[in-house]
Amino acid sequence: MSDPLNRATLIKGADIVGKGRQDVLVRDGRVAEVGAVSVKDADVVDADGLVLLPGLVDLHTHLREPGREDAETVLSGTRAAAKGGYTAVCAMANSYPVADTAGVVEQVAALGRAAGYADVQPIGAVSVGLEGKRLAEIGAMAQSAAQVRMFSDDGHCVHDPVLMRRALEYVKTFGGLIAQHAEEPRLTEGAQMNEGAVSAELGLPGWPSVAEEAIIARDVLLAEYTGARVHFCHVSTARSVDIIREAKARGAKVTAEVCPHHLLLTDEAARSYDPVYKVNPPLRRGADVEVLRAALAEGVIDAVATDHAPHAPQDKECEWAAARPGMLGLETALSISVLALGGPSDVDWDVLAERTSRTPARIAGLEAHGRDPQPGAEANFTLVDPAATWTVVPEGLASLSRNTPYAGMELPVTVQATFLRGRATVLNGKIAEETSE
Amino acid sequence: MKHLLTTKELTREDAELILDVTQQMADAVTGREVPKLPALRGRTVVNLFYEDSTRTRTSFETAAKRLSADVVNFAAKTSSVNKGESLRDTALTLQAMGADAVVIRHPAAGAPQRLTEWLDGAVLNAGDGTHAHPTQALLDAYTMKKRLGGIEGRTVAIVGDILHSRVARSNIWLLAKLGANVRLVGPPTLLPKDIDDWPVEIGYDLDASLKGVDAVMMLRVQHERQNAAFFPTANEYSRLYGLDERRLALMPDHAIVMHPGPMNRGMEIAAAVADSPRATITEQVTNGVWVRMAVLYLLLTNGESK
Numbered sequence: 001m002s003d004p005l006n007r008a009t010l011i012k013g014a015d016i017v018g019k020g021r022q023d024v025l026v027r028d029g030r031v032a033e034v035g036a037v038s039v040k041d042a043d044v045v046d047a048d049g050l051v052l053l054p055g056l057v058d059l060h061t062h063l064r065e066p067g068r069e070d071a072e073t074v075l076s077g078t079r080a081a082a083k084g085g086y087t088a089v090c091a092m093a094n095s096y097p098v099a100d101t102a103g104v105v106e107q108v109a110a111l112g113r114a115a116g117y118a119d120v121q122p123i124g125a126v127s128v129g130l131e132g133k134r135l136a137e138i139g140a141m142a143q144s145a146a147q148v149r150m151f152s153d154d155g156h157c158v159h160d161p162v163l164m165r166r167a168l169e170y171v172k173t174f175g176g177l178i179a180q181h182a183e184e185p186r187l188t189e190g191a192q193m194n195e196g197a198v199s200a201e202l203g204l205p206g207w208p209s210v211a212e213e214a215i216i217a218r219d220v221l222l223a224e225y226t227g228a229r230v231h232f233c234h235v236s237t238a239r240s241v242d243i244i245r246e247a248k249a250r251g252a253k254v255t256a257e258v259c260p261h262h263l264l265l266t267d268e269a270a271r272s273y274d275p276v277y278k279v280n281p282p283l284r285r286g287a288d289v290e291v292l293r294a295a296l297a298e299g300v301i302d303a304v305a306t307d308h309a310p311h312a313p314q315d316k317e318c319e320w321a322a323a324r325p326g327m328l329g330l331e332t333a334l335s336i337s338v339l340a341l342g343g344p345s346d347v348d349w350d351v352l353a354e355r356t357s358r359t360p361a362r363i364a365g366l367e368a369h370g371r372d373p374q375p376g377a378e379a380n381f382t383l384v385d386p387a388a389t390w391t392v393v394p395e396g397l398a399s400l401s402r403n404t405p406y407a408g409m410e411l412p413v414t415v416q417a418t419f420l421r422g423r424a425t426v427l428n429g430k431i432a433e434e435t436s437e
Numbered sequence: 438m439k440h441l442l443t444t445k446e447l448t449r450e451d452a453e454l455i456l457d458v459t460q461q462m463a464d465a466v467t468g469r470e471v472p473k474l475p476a477l478r479g480r481t482v483v484n485l486f487y488e489d490s491t492r493t494r495t496s497f498e499t500a501a502k503r504l505s506a507d508v509v510n511f512a513a514k515t516s517s518v519n520k521g522e523s524l525r526d527t528a529l530t531l532q533a534m535g536a537d538a539v540v541i542r543h544p545a546a547g548a549p550q551r552l553t554e555w556l557d558g559a560v561l562n563a564g565d566g567t568h569a570h571p572t573q574a575l576l577d578a579y580t581m582k583k584r585l586g587g588i589e590g591r592t593v594a595i596v597g598d599i600l601h602s603r604v605a606r607s608n609i610w611l612l613a614k615l616g617a618n619v620r621l622v623g624p625p626t627l628l629p630k631d632i633d634d635w636p637v638e639i640g641y642d643l644d645a646s647l648k649g650v651d652a653v654m655m656l657r658v659q660h661e662r663q664n665a666a667f668f669p670t671a672n673e674y675s676r677l678y679g680l681d682e683r684r685l686a687l688m689p690d691h692a693i694v695m696h697p698g699p700m701n702r703g704m705e706i707a708a709a710v711a712d713s714p715r716a717t718i719t720e721q722v723t724n725g726v727w728v729r730m731a732v733l734y735l736l737l738t739n740g741e742s743k
Contacts, residue, residue, distance in 0.1 A: 192546075200629035201445070203546040203568030203606055208630075273547025317525050319545035321566070 007043055008032065009422060014047035014383055017054070017372055018349030024052065026379040029421035034373050045427075047383050050416055053353050055087025055380035056334060057360040057369050059179070059257050060154070060233055060305035062326065063089070063120070065111060066104070067096025072310035072400050074108065077330070078117035080308070080398040082425035084330040085382035085415040086118050088361065088369045089308075093125040094155045100125035100136035102144035109146040117425045121364055124148040126167050126178060130156050135166060142174050149365045152179035154233055155280075157215055159185050164219065168228035177229035177255075177363070180219055182240070183281065187211035192321055194267040194282040202270060204320065207282045209237040216240050220247040223254055231363060232256040234307050236281040238291035245300045255363050257305035258292050260329055260336035265289075265405060275316050275323030276405050279309070282325075293340045296355060303360040304340075306333045310401030328404040331397050334384065335411035344386045344412040379422040388414040398431060438739075440560040441732055442549050443569040444611035452575070452614055458731035459579050459724070466503060466727075476734055477506035483536040485511045485527070486563070487543040492698060493563050496722070497540045500729035506737075509536075524548060528555035538737055541565070559736040567601045573697055574607035576728040577654065578615060580721050584693050585651050589616035594646050597656035597678055597705055598627045598667075604697045605656060609637055622646040623656075623678060626667040643678055647687045654695040655680050655705045671704055681707040685715070693717050 008027040016022050016034070023037040058081065064072035072080075074091075081089050091108050093099035099108060105122035112120025124141035128134045130153045141148040151171060158164045158180060167178050188211045193199050195206020216232055220243060223230040232244065235256045247254050261279060266286045269277040277283060295301040309326025316323050337356055341347045353372070361370025368378040391410050394402040418426040425432055438451055447455075466472040482501040486494050494510065501508045513527060522530075524543075531539055538559040541549050546566030553560045564570040578588060585591055593612055599605045599621050612619050613636035620638045621628065628639065640646040647653065658674060668674045680694065694706075694716040702708045710716060 195630055197631040197634060200632050200635075201606070203566055203603060205567075206630065273550045314523060318523055319543065319548045319551055321545040322524075 007041060008039065009045060009419075009424075010037060010039060010042040011045045011047050011052065011383070014050050014052035016052050017353050018051060024373045026419065026422040029379055029423070031373045031375055031377050031379050033375060045383070045417060049385065049387065050383040051349055051386050052373065053085065053349065053382050053384060054357040054370050054372055055382050055418060055420065056085045056356045057364065057366060058086055058089040058306050058308070058330065058333070059231070059303055059360045059364055060259075061089040061091055061308045061330065062094065062310065063091045063108070064310055065095065066107065068312070070400070071312045074111035074120060075115040075117070076398065076400040077308070077310070078112060078115045078120060079431050080330040081118040082418045082420070083398045083415060083431055084332070085334045085384060085418055086330060087380040087382070087418060087420045088119040088121060088364075088366050089330075090121045090123050090150060090364050092154045093123050093152060094130055098125050098129050099123065100128050100130070102137065102140040102146070105141050105146040105148050106144050116420070118420060119366065119369065121366060122146045122148055123154075123179065124151045126151045126153045126158050127163060132156060132158060132160055132163060135163065135170065138167070138170055138176070142176060149174070149176045150179050150231070151176060152181065152233065154179065154181045157181050157183040157185060159215070161218065161222070165222055165226060168222055168226040168230065172226065172228040175365075177231050179231040179233050180215065181233050182212045182215035182219065184211040184214050187214070191282075192278070193270045194284050196267060196285060198267045198270060202273070204270065209239060209284065212237055212281055213239045213243060216243050220244070220252055220254055223247075224250070224252045227253070229253040229255070234259045234262065234281055234305070235292070235301060236262045236284050236288065238288045241291050241295040241300055245295070248300065255302045256300070257303045257360070258296055258301045259305060259307045260333045260340070261327055261405060262292055263289060263296065263340035264336050269405065270320070273320050275318065275320050276327065276403050278320060278323050278325050279307075279327050280325035297341055297351065302355070303363060304333060304337045304356050305360065306330050310399050311403050312401065316403050326403070328397065328399050328401060331399065332392060332404065332406050332411060334415065335413045338413045339411070379419050381419055382415055383417040385414045385416050386412075390414050438735060440549070440553055441571050441736060442553070442560065442562045444571045444574050444607045444614070447571070447611070447614070449614050452578070452611060455575055455728070455731050455735060456579055456582060458735060459575070459727045462730040462734070463727040473503050473505060475505050477501065477504040477737055480506045480537040480737055481509060481535060482506045482538045482540060482733065483509045483511050483531055485513060485531070485539050485541045487513050487541075487548075488564070490542055490564070492722070493542060496725045497563060497729050500726050501733055503726070504730055504733060506733070524551060525555055528552050532556050532558070538733060561732060561736060564603055567603050567606070569607045570603040571607050572725065572729055572732060573604050574611040575732070576721055576725040577608055577695060577697070578611055579724045579728055580695065580717050581652055581693070583724070584717060585691070588612065590618075591651040592618040592620065592649055594620040594622055594650045594653045595656065596622045596643060596646075596653060596680070598658050598662060599623050599656070600627045600629050601659065601662070602656050608654065609635060613637070620646050620650070624668050624674075627662070643684065644687060647684055650688055650692050652693045652695055653680065653688065657697065657699065658701060658705050675704055679705050679707065680710050682709050685710050685713065695721060697721070
């Protein structure tokens with residue numbers, strides 16, 4: 001592992017975001033030179049055949065610490081992130097205690113710094129305890145050392161229109177945004193999977209697509225009315241895409257993310273009754289998957305976000321209805337994003353970088369991330385092998401949990417190296433030890 | 438057949454075999470001084486019931502005992518507050534005890550299918566959530582076969598809360614497989630969404646749907662549905678979808694009235710209809726024992742000895 005304080009790192013011959021091969025010299029955590037570089041006092045990383053991407057940025061990660069350290073910790077979660085090519089993750093607020101105070105968000109940020117595998121940007125809760133009743137101390141969290149800009153009650157919808165309006169007005173003062181988990185709760189009471197032909201047959205209570213679309217439509221209107229920014233988490237239906245497209249055409253300040261699993265899997269997976277496929281919002285129809293893929297390519301959907309949701313075995317090895325929703329995502333998101341954007345030989349790496357790194361960094365306000373290598377920029381990037389494939393083995397994942405829906409699947413593209421401020425968090429496909437800065 | 442989880446997965450041949458063996462069971466036991474066969478001597482059948490259902494549990498217990506199996510009743514209580522032992526741990530316990538077959542009734546759809554992943558023995562679904570109740574559908578089919586002389590080409594109306602009914606879900610696939618025409622009738626709020634591909638006709642007008650039927654199957658309406666505003670009042674439901682004597686008269690003379698029980702008299706079915714000779718409700722209960730004997734026998738012996 002290189003030591004950025006002393007030796008430089010020279011990455012030789014990487015294809016820079018698919019635009020051509022260059023060498024990248026990294027010194028003191030920043031990019032020193034890009035081009036045909038030859039220096040003597042540098043560790044050389046042979047990147048022949050590899051594509052260099054700006055480090056991936058996840059807008060939606062559940063790190064489970066504090067509270068459920070049996071499922072994931074900030075350390076294990078960020079190791080998984082690095083393995084997946086990420087240099088920054090946004091940690092959702094639904095920990096125990098909830099990240100609804102400056103103290104909790106500062107703790108999460110500090111744990112991230114101590115781990116050193118990826119920058120951890122806490123997301124603050126919109127409401128106290130995620131209960132949807134009173135606004136959390138948004139201002140205190142914004143002014144804290146964690147500098148929270150994004151607020152979300154994810155896991156719960158901010159369904160009260162008055163609370164949503166107030167939150168939007170409030171975050172506008174410091175350029176913040178609300179990340180909405182769009183789910184009208186009255187329409188999804190007891191819901192277990194997508195409402196449609198498969199749920200009708202399986203006898204599992206349905207989660208109707210309109211429960212998502214109704215909230216997205218309402219919040220588009222509230223965003224326009226207040227002039228504030230709304231980000232839509234895990235958009236899962238074709239009709240939601242239509243609403244967001246129209247909103248953007250009118251100039252509403254809305255952005256949207258899609259999860260890898262909604263780009264690949266469908267509600268047919270529920271036929272196994274294996275809760276590894278239970279997720280909220282649920283896996284939808286094949287027709288939705290097609291529309292979401294097209295919307296991601298087009299940019300109507302701004303970003304891929306993992307909704308990485310680790311769960312302990314007992315919360316998944318049970319009946320479907322008793323299981324907790326959510327699936328792992330950090331280590332498989334890049335591969336699935338490549339698949340969704342045309343596969344390893346046809347993918348436009350620039351579009352991939354836009355959706356998995358630059359745009360999410362912009363949405364989250366992470367200025368040091370999502371930048372292509374240029375002299376002076378922080379050296380946050382990942383090297384991927386577009387020709388390699390790998391098979392998902394749950395026991396082989398860096399996450400503490402095993403709830404991946406891709407077990408046994410062969411996926412394209414491997415992460416060979418990830419650099420966080422010039423320091424390799426992953427090298428030769430292996431997680432580097434002792435990364436703390 | 439290793440397990441019986443749904444009627445959808447049954448082949449027509451399997452379904453017909455079960456109905457044939459049901460007839461044989463009825464013939465073999467009826468009129469005997471000791472109504473008992475030695476077929477499953479030494480085998481252990483566990484009744485694993487997570488829902489109170491004295492009717493179904495007793496039916497399975499009787500069936501297993503008439504085949505000389507040892508029966509263990511494992512009443513497992515669950516609630517969302519106190520989950521108790523996990524289904525997987527219970528399965529591993531039953532596995533360690535050497536259960537040859539587990540009959541499971543569970544409020545969660547898919548629980549029997551999950552059980553097959555943890556158990557070597559046969560799993561028999563005695564009703565899972567709103568998903569399936571295959572032995573109920575098989576006993577209904579057997580009852581129709583006896584009363585109507587066959588199932589192929591007959592028309593069966595299933596009336597009421599289709600959305601929450603595992604009985605309906607199991608009957609639809611089985612009856613369609615056996616060549617019946619199936620009509621679903623109920624308020625739109627109690628019909629599942631996106632069922633265009635199901636092998637059924639859908640109607641909202643009970644009077645119209647009763648014309649030309651050979652059998653009508655009335656489903657129980659749970660009281661909690663009323664609170665959830667699936668329909669305005671019990672009275673209105675009864676007026677629109679209850680089977681009373683006026684409606685009985687709209688049906689052909691030979692047509693039978695079925696109900697899986699327990700009934701809400703005066704709600705989905707009028708007392709006079711329930712007690713009329715055209716109702717097969719107690720016959721269904723009797724046939725349930727024969728059907729469950731047939732299924733236990735086939736699952737535990739692969740039909741090899743008798």
